[in-house]
Amino acid sequence: MKRFEIGAFTIYSKDEHIDSNQLLNALQNPSISIKKGRAGVKIFLLSGKKIACRQYVHGGLLRAITGDRFLSPKRALEEMKMLIYLEDVGIPAVRPLCVVAKKTCFFKRLYLLTFFEEETENLPEYLASANERQRMRVFKMAAFLLRALELAGIYHRDLHLDNILVKKKINSKGLLDIDCLMLVDFDRARFKNITVRDMKHLFWRLNKYAEKLEKKGVLKIDLKEKLLFLRIYERLSKRPVTDAMKKYYPFKRLMWRIGWCLESIFYSRNSKI
Numbered sequence: 001m002k003r004f005e006i007g008a009f010t011i012y013s014k015d016e017h018i019d020s021n022q023l024l025n026a027l028q029n030p031s032i033s034i035k036k037g038r039a040g041v042k043i044f045l046l047s048g049k050k051i052a053c054r055q056y057v058h059g060g061l062l063r064a065i066t067g068d069r070f071l072s073p074k075r076a077l078e079e080m081k082m083l084i085y086l087e088d089v090g091i092p093a094v095r096p097l098c099v100v101a102k103k104t105c106f107f108k109r110l111y112l113l114t115f116f117e118e119e120t121e122n123l124p125e126y127l128a129s130a131n132e133r134q135r136m137r138v139f140k141m142a143a144f145l146l147r148a149l150e151l152a153g154i155y156h157r158d159l160h161l162d163n164i165l166v167k168k169k170i171n172s173k174g175l176l177d178i179d180c181l182m183l184v185d186f187d188r189a190r191f192k193n194i195t196v197r198d199m200k201h202l203f204w205r206l207n208k209y210a211e212k213l214e215k216k217g218v219l220k221i222d223l224k225e226k227l228l229f230l231r232i233y234e235r236l237s238k239r240p241v242t243d244a245m246k247k248y249y250p251f252k253r254l255m256w257r258i259g260w261c262l263e264s265i266f267y268s269r270n271s272k273i
Helices: 020-028 074-089 123-129 132-151 196-215 223-237 242-266
Strands: 002-006 009-013 032-034 041-046 049-055 096-104 107-115 120-122 164-170 176-183
Touching: 002 020, 009 020, 009 074, 020 041, 020 096, 020 107, 074 096, 074 107, 120 123, 123 132, 123 164, 132 164, 132 176, 132 223, 196 223, 196 242, 223 242
Parallel strands: none
Antiparallel strands: 002 009, 009 096, 032 041, 041 049, 049 107, 096 107, 120 164, 164 176
16 A cells, blocks of 8 residues: 655545545635535545545544544554455455545644545435335345345445445436446454354444334335345255244334434534433
């Protein structure tokens, strides 16, 4: 990995041909800013290629104190290494360009720059306008994709439906079709020996997110679509998960709804607390 220093900025890149001055100028003067995630996404052109930039921000209860301040670039560099590995093993994910660390007193602000993927939607956006055949196909593809991720030994601890992108294309009949699914946001992903329990936790997380979208009136995923996804994963992995998840589903759903109710009480924008 190459390293360049320009004033308060340090650039870590796998490509030694980056024009550092041009990159920093574009980073500080983006053409588009999208409110997505904690810090949003900046989009700009660099040498004729569209680049997406995501700034790292702490989560959790101390976020108001720690904000976007980090002691080292380790967090961003680990995600970049993960994306390089995914590219090497052929698992579709956004392609990394570099990490930028800006020194501010004793801390650093961190940015991950990736190549912007054209003609993509996140999974909820795609499902909202897809027909039944397209929806069933995308659930099959999702099962194959997550099995490939599992075989690569990568556990995506922050996976939810918005972190799955649908890359679209026009097929031979002139109709919109799916090229592939892609994964984004590997900030919390880790290499590990993935167990059945890990996969169940991941599937519960996905289902919780889906039901939250349904509760908001954004998207509804039918039970047959969820079962198709799980059955295909079972067939690929030879790991039984469906029956156990069906058994605990009523309890899980009750707990989610209690949690959402508490969130609306304590974290509502209209709360006077």
